[in-house]
Amino acid sequence: MGFLDGLLGHGSDLGADELRDQMAGVLTEGETVRVAFKVIRDLLVFTDRRLVLVDKQGLTGRKVEYLTVPYRAITSFSIETAGSFDLDSELKIWVSGRPDPIQRTLKRGANVLGIQQAIAASLK
Numbered sequence: 001m002g003f004l005d006g007l008l009g010h011g012s013d014l015g016a017d018e019l020r021d022q023m024a025g026v027l028t029e030g031e032t033v034r035v036a037f038k039v040i041r042d043l044l045v046f047t048d049r050r051l052v053l054v055d056k057q058g059l060t061g062r063k064v065e066y067l068t069v070p071y072r073a074i075t076s077f078s079i080e081t082a083g084s085f086d087l088d089s090e091l092k093i094w095v096s097g098r099p100d101p102i103q104r105t106l107k108r109g110a111n112v113l114g115i116q117q118a119i120a121a122s123l124k
Contacts, residue, residue: 026066034118035111044104046118069095071122079116
């Protein structure tokens with residue numbers, strides 16, 4: 001089921017140890033990861049300073065795009081939690097300068113409330 005979830009684009013929690021190698025050179029000195037999710041090969045990383053979307057491209061994944069969104073650019077966000085029959089949660093983040101929200105689907109059991117708290121705490 002995990003492989004099927006990955007193919008469907010569902011996210012799962014990641015630990016800080018798993019991120020260390022993948023985020024080397026991206027995070028600034030003293031920047032810490034609050035919450036991170038993996039969607040197939042891509043990452044959705046919430047730090048204490050910004051949101052980093054990592055998009056691995058191509059068959060090998062050697063080409064990587066890093067999209068950084070400062071929390072001050074986030075205008076609004078929504079989280080739809082999983083229900084009894086709907087097994088995934090939805091995350092939408094609206095960013096100033098973009099007409100459409102950034103959207104991610106997260107599998108049941110993902111720490112969506114942790115994401116909400118990380119965003120809300122950063123939007124002070």
